[in-house]
Amino acid sequence: MKAVTILGATGSIGTSALDVIARHPERYRVHALTAQSNVDGLADLALRFGPEVVVIGDASLEGRLREALRERGATARVAGGRDALVDVARAPEVDAVLAAIVGAAGLVPTLAAAEAGKRLMLANKEAIVSAGALLMDAVRRGGAELLPVDSEHNAIHQCLAGVRAAERDGARLVLTASGGPFRDRLDLDDVTPDEACAHPNWVMGRKISVDSATLMNKGLEVIEASWLFDVPVERIDVVIHPQSVIHSMVEFPDGSVLAQMGTPDMRAPLAYALAWPERVTSGAQRLDFARLGELTFEAPDLRRFPCLGFAYEALRHGRAASAVLNAANEVAVQAFLEGRLRFTGIAATIERVLEAFDPAQPSGIDEVLEIDRRAREVATGMLPN
Numbered sequence: 273m274k275a276v277t278i279l280g281a282t283g284s285i286g287t288s289a290l291d292v293i294a295r296h297p298e299r300y301r302v303h304a305l306t307a308q309s310n311v312d313g314l315a316d317l318a319l320r321f322g323p324e325v326v327v328i329g330d331a332s333l334e335g336r337l338r339e340a341l342r343e344r345g346a347t348a349r350v351a352g353g354r355d356a357l358v359d360v361a362r363a364p365e366v367d368a369v370l371a372a373i374v375g376a377a378g379l380v381p382t383l384a385a386a387e388a389g390k391r392l393m394l395a396n397k398e399a400i401v402s403a404g405a406l407l408m409d410a411v412r413r414g415g416a417e418l419l420p421v422d423s424e425h426n427a428i429h430q431c432l433a434g435v436r437a438a439e440r441d442g443a444r445l446v447l448t449a450s451g452g453p454f455r456d457r458l459d460l461d462d463v464t465p466d467e468a469c470a471h472p473n474w475v476m477g478r479k480i481s482v483d484s485a486t487l488m489n490k491g492l493e494v495i496e497a498s499w500l501f502d503v504p505v506e507r508i509d510v511v512i513h514p515q516s517v518i519h520s521m522v523e524f525p526d527g528s529v530l531a532q533m534g535t536p537d538m539r540a541p542l543a544y545a546l547a548w549p550e551r552v553t554s555g556a557q558r559l560d561f562a563r564l565g566e567l568t569f570e571a572p573d574l575r576r577f578p579c580l581g582f583a584y585e586a587l588r589h590g591r592a593a594s595a596v597l598n599a600a601n602e603v604a605v606q607a608f609l610e611g612r613l614r615f616t617g618i619a620a621t622i623e624r625v626l627e628a629f630d631p632a633q634p635s636g637i638d639e640v641l642e643i644d645r646r647a648r649e650v651a652t653g654m655l656p657n
């Protein structure tokens with residue numbers, strides 16, 4: 273029986289993971305569930321899954337969470353604030369931690385799970401984009417098992433599972449991208465938040481939905497892939513594949529390509545990350561090839577979607593550019609979702625922040641957090657009034 277902590281339990285990834293866990297009560301029990309501010313959602317999950325601890329990120333809501341548990345007759349211990357997130361990520365009784373907080377806000381507890389040697393099921397891509405070197409180092413030092421949840425990286429993990437180390441030399445990674453809701457839309461100036469969040473193939477949180485619409489999501493994933501698989505930027509490609517059936521591929525020097533396929537359902541990579549090296553059912557529909565008909569591919573349009581290019585540049589540039597890119601993107605996306613910035617203003621803001629702020633390579637978590645804070649300040653200063 274594996275004890276699991278879910279950071280970001282009320283989100284799209286968190287609830288999908290709980291759906292998988294509920295299918296296998298003999299294998300997994302929930303140790304802790306966390307949320308930032310969704311008191312009722314967290315209390316409902318506590319009643320259903322019976323965790324020992326529930327953590328609310330916004331500590332001022334602890335009292336309301338206690339009340340919500342009492343109303344439902346749920347008995348979990350209640351904690352609040354950032355230190356409590358770290359505590360449940362590294363608690364000795366925990367075997368596996370799902371990092372499913374959105375944004376760099378998830379970095380510190382994700383790092384704590386790595387340092388504590390847990391199975392780290394990583395969905396929180398912003399954490400590895402902001403602090404890739406630190407996180408990978410923490411995984412090694414802590415002896416953690418890092419299992420990618422992001423469907424592309426999970427696919428590559430699956431493609432590489434049976435591949436010998438000697439075969440990996442010179443391999444290329446091919447990340448697939450759906451292209452988002454605006455693949456065929458020429459004028460992106462008047463895009464509304466609801467249009468940007470209406471993804472054709474996946475139902476996700478609003479931040480990653482906007483990232484998918486700008487292709488920044490794929491940019492963050494290029495950086496994520498480079499760290500996870502230790503592959504240089506020159507050997508990571510992106511191809512648009514609107515059906516989201518091939519989740520990513522690995523190409524070897526002899527021209528052979530391995531691909532991983534499935535219906536677009538995050539429960540599949542979550543089940544893989546939970547059960548690895550075994551396999552369990554996930555609830556995902558089987559692929560029906562006859563109904564699918566065709567799989568198509570095209571090159572990404574970097575002119576309409578410059579964010580993907582910015583991410584490649586940041587990865588090439590090194591230093592702290594990826595952390596700056598991520599922070600600027602978080603600020604710009606939030607402003608767009610609040611109606612304070614045009615869709616095309618997201619890329620423009622990020623470009624200006626990257627030009628204005630180029631800090632040196634951070635040497636520890638405090639420096640990363642300081643760079644993240646400064647980059648947010650610079651980005652906020654560039655938003656329209």
Ligand code: NAD
Binds near residue numbers: 281282283372423
């Ligand atoms: P979401 O917005 O649906 O959920 C986010 C969760 O994090 C919620 O539980 C929320 O309470 C919590 N949270 C938000 N801000 C927080 C903060 N400051 N401190 C602590 N907790 C906080 O997001 P999501 O779509 O589930 O995405 C979560 C992560 O997984 C993101 O990094 C995203 O890029 C990644 N991801 C998501 C998908 C997907 O299909 N949704 C796919 C691949 C990767």
Ligand code: MG
Binds near residue numbers: 423493
């Ligand atoms: Mg992805």
